[in-house]
Amino acid sequence: MRVVMKFGGTAVANGEKIKTAANLVMRSKEAAENMEIVVVTSAIYAVTDTIYEHANRIAEEGKVEKVKEFVGELRNKHNMVASVAIDDTPVLKKVKDEIKERTAEMEKALTGICLLGELTLRSLDYIGSFGERLAAPILAGAIQSAGIDAVHFTGGDIGIITNAEYGSAQLMGGIEQEVRARIMPLLGDKIPVVCGFTGETKEGKITTLGRGGSDYTATIIGAAIDADEIWLWKDTEGIMSADPKRIKNARKIPYISYIEAMELSYFGAAVLHPRAIEPIMKKKIPIRVKNLLNPDDEGTLIGEEQETTKKAAKAITLIENTSIVNIAGTGIGSISDIASRIFSVLAAKNVDIIMISHGSSERTLSLVIDSAQV
Ligand code: ASP
Ligand code: MG
Numbered sequence: 001m002r003v004v005m006k007f008g009g010t011a012v013a014n015g016e017k018i019k020t021a022a023n024l025v026m027r028s029k030e031a032a033e034n035m036e037i038v039v040v041t042s043a044i045y046a047v048t049d050t051i052y053e054h055a056n057r058i059a060e061e062g063k064v065e066k067v068k069e070f071v072g073e074l075r076n077k078h079n080m081v082a083s084v085a086i087d088d089t090p091v092l093k094k095v096k097d098e099i100k101e102r103t104a105e106m107e108k109a110l111t112g113i114c115l116l117g118e119l120t121l122r123s124l125d126y127i128g129s130f131g132e133r134l135a136a137p138i139l140a141g142a143i144q145s146a147g148i149d150a151v152h153f154t155g156g157d158i159g160i161i162t163n164a165e166y167g168s169a170q171l172m173g174g175i176e177q178e179v180r181a182r183i184m185p186l187l188g189d190k191i192p193v194v195c196g197f198t199g200e201t202k203e204g205k206i207t208t209l210g211r212g213g214s215d216y217t218a219t220i221i222g223a224a225i226d227a228d229e230i231w232l233w234k235d236t237e238g239i240m241s242a243d244p245k246r247i248k249n250a251r252k253i254p255y256i257s258y259i260e261a262m263e264l265s266y267f268g269a270a271v272l273h274p275r276a277i278e279p280i281m282k283k284k285i286p287i288r289v290k291n292l293l294n295p296d297d298e299g300t301l302i303g304e305e306q307e308t309t310k311k312a313a314k315a316i317t318l319i320e321n322t323s324i325v326n327i328a329g330t331g332i333g334s335i336s337d338i339a340s341r342i343f344s345v346l347a348a349k350n351v352d353i354i355m356i357s358h359g360s361s362e363r364t365l366s367l368v369i370d371s372a373q374v
Helices: 015-031 047-061 064-085 089-116 121-128 130-145 175-186 214-224 258-266 335-348
Strands: 002-007 036-041 150-153 191-195 198-200 206-208 229-234 255-257 287-291 300-303 322-328 353-358 364-370
Touching (some): 002 015, 002 214, 015 036, 015 130, 036 130, 036 214, 047 121, 064 089, 064 130, 089 121, 089 130, 121 130, 121 206, 130 191, 175 214, 214 229, 258 300, 335 353, 335 364
Parallel strands (some): 002 036, 150 191, 229 287, 255 300
Antiparallel strands (some): 198 206, 322 364, 353 364
8 A cells, every 4th residue: 555644733743743643654654564655744833834924024123133043943942842753862863963954054044034134935935945844854753763764855855846936836747757756766665754835946946835735745746656545644533514723513524525625725724735636636546634643533534426415514614814806887898898807907916816796787896805915
């Protein structure tokens, strides 16, 4: 069996959880002969947010001593997590050296940003990638410490080549063969541990696949290597009927179709990266969303089959911070003509439309868009 296992931020939130994750990988590997596993990791819980917040503040305030302070905190945090996650002393030492190296690289970049007072999308991607690039060595070290050889890679290392749309980069054509060619020789005795979320342009500049992009990394790899299944490990039971933080009696959904999962994520549920279904849909590779703290539970299965239900809805979700733009007037004339002109203008500015409606009078058109794009 060939499985891609992705550990989300909450599944690698601290040293104990990383140890649990590593043991799970080891047990799964030993459970069956010919078990082939590729691991994808997110950044440690909340690290990506913290990095973006600090990068913005550093660019704004221009205080170089803040760079040292922040990078120092980040280094300590990862060192502490590594010390709990990794028992093997030589492995721990190697991982701490890697953390030191990567944080030094980060400090240089942040110092540049601080002095210039300028934070481009390109530098945001580069800085943002450090969340995963600091987590992967720790998870790989923990797996090694658990007794299986593991090697870590960035997305670029294993062939995730993208365009230069920083912040939400698009895959280049033909990368599937490249990813396959780079991953397949590693399978078997070794466990590749890949940084989720990250890609690279042809010129070698680091890009990211959009927030929550580690899911997408997992399915890109899964499709490329013809995985039998993709397992997304979280610290919840699976995909829930609503956000359990808001709705106390939210229930686990045992089965959901690709289309439904995709709709849910487009409509704001933090269940999956919205594009994560695309790579695996044609090959019909099932995804399981599983609970790290209860690994024997089935979790949620996401698959091809559409299941009909007598219930009005399977799940409820919401998108926050949206705005309605109303375009109205007696001069509007034909709605199809004005709509096509409005959509071309919005497309030219990369404004995503979440929802559209127009009155039957053909005098108003309303668009719901992300408030940030107003
Ligand atoms: N670390 C990235 C984020 O916070 C990607 C991910 O977790 O999937 O968005
Ligand atoms: Mg996620």
